[in-house]
Amino acid sequence: MSDLLRLLKLFRPYWLWMAGSILLSLASVLANVGLMAVSGWFITAMALAGLAGVSMNYFTPAALIRAFAIVRTVGRYAERVISHEATFRLLAELRTWFYRRIEPLAPAGLAKAHSGDVHARIGADIDRLELVFLRVFAPVTVAALASLVVIAVLFAWHPLIAASQAVLLALAGIALPVLVARAGSAPSERLTHQGADMNTKLVDMLDGLGTLQAYGFDASHAARIDALTGDMIAEETRLSRLSGLSIAGVGLATNLALLAAIALAVPAVRSGALAPADLAMVALLAMASFEAIGPLPLAAQSLGGTLASARRIFALADGTPPVPVPASPAPLPRVAGDVPALSFRGVTFAYPGSPRPALSGIDLDLMPGTRTGILGASGSGKSSLVNLALRFWPPDAGSIFLCGTDVATLDPEDVRRKISAVSQHAHLFTASIAENLRVAAPDAALGKLEEACRIAQVHDFIAAQPDGYDTLVGANGLKLSGGEARRIAVARALLKEAPILLLDEPGEGLDRATETAMLDALFDATRERAVLYITHRPVALERMHALLLMERSRIVDRRAGHQMG
């Protein structure tokens, strides 16, 4: 229930749209009830007048019928337009809200979540929340209001018929949905989790299809997906049976309402308590009022799954960002020649759950206009330096300073604005080369992109492609070699005009001549910046002003560049 209330609170900015949609829906439901009732009365009254050979005023009922028909048609159309507009606005709001909540969690806070699962939450789960308004909130409100109006009108004609209607409406509109909700909530909830599981498995399978095939594991993975599909079909079947039964239940109640109204109205007509033409009106009014009740069992059935989706969304969105944003962040400091652009002081850090530290007592200064090389065996902590500099994780002890200001007092996003980084697994988006480059500089002209790519020694390769900079790189840069992708990532880092450049093995996979050309052009273009360069390659080491050697999370040796080798 608290999840439902929280959701409704999120919907609050759109209450006008929702109120409009509910009012229109109520108007069209009541117009339909009115149309049926007045038509029934009109036809019977005309027939009776004909039999009795008397004339009657048919202008007023005919005008009423026409008015009800117009309100019903226009109301339904407008209600669809407004309710869908309201729903799309709600969904857009929810997606933006969810993205804003999970963005500060990335990447550390999302490390445990599978990308397919996050995708399922931002896609299918949020989509399912549309049902809260469209299938639950709106129909329940409309049904309650329409039923009250119908019972009040019937009461004026015949209190006993009104009472029988109230009982049947309560049975079909309250008791039946409660039963359906009980029976349907478990399968509907299971289906939500299975859908997310399916998404996770499919994304995993597509990401690693090559590996699965190479190890001959694709058939067993497909069998697991088959089994999950079978489970989902079983739950769907259960829910379809339930929805069939609930539709039959509402149908039964509708017909019982008609029978009850006729059974009570006939003696009333005989005794003269009810006019003969009113019999048809009352009977049709009773029957038509069930239109508003019809969607309620389905609403109840979907509630379990919808709330499960809401819980999945809140669970992720409520995660605490690993690096807290200060309540009033300090202003970004300016780069000054005599202050280190980035420095670590006694920084110690272990990844959550890891038994040993990735960094221990790190002291490090990156001065503007200098290049610092970092050497070290695999797992010695080199990339962790970059992760902490980018504020993806906070240090457990010690401090990091950006141009002399403790980064703990700054907004992590501001810190990242000052740093350009190429990690070992630099990500390329499924887009063109130009779009991938413009991630760093959205307004950069083509000439600027070319300049950066020339420095990264990848321009000739791009220019030789039939589509040049519009060449699509494929999912995750799959259409490029590892070296090409990394050089595009280097060009992208260059395009971001940040005073600190952190490069993790950018020369990996390049031949010596290309690497030399890239380094010379790169270091020439970044003369003013503070550069941290993680590498094992001699060509790069020769060009460093200072070298640090890391071993098992510590800096164990420091030398000036020329002392190395």
Ligand SMILES: Nc1ncnc2c1ncn2[C@@H]1O[C@H](COP(=O)(O)OP(=O)(O)OP(=O)(O)O)[C@@H](O)[C@H]1O
């Ligand atoms: N996201 C993570 N979660 C948990 N442990 C991690 C994570 N990333 C790295 N580690 C661990 O932290 C230690 C340091 O890793 P790091 O990636 O910094 O080493 P590295 O020197 O860059 O290695 P390589 O040269 O192989 O990239 C390793 O023991 C590694 O297993």
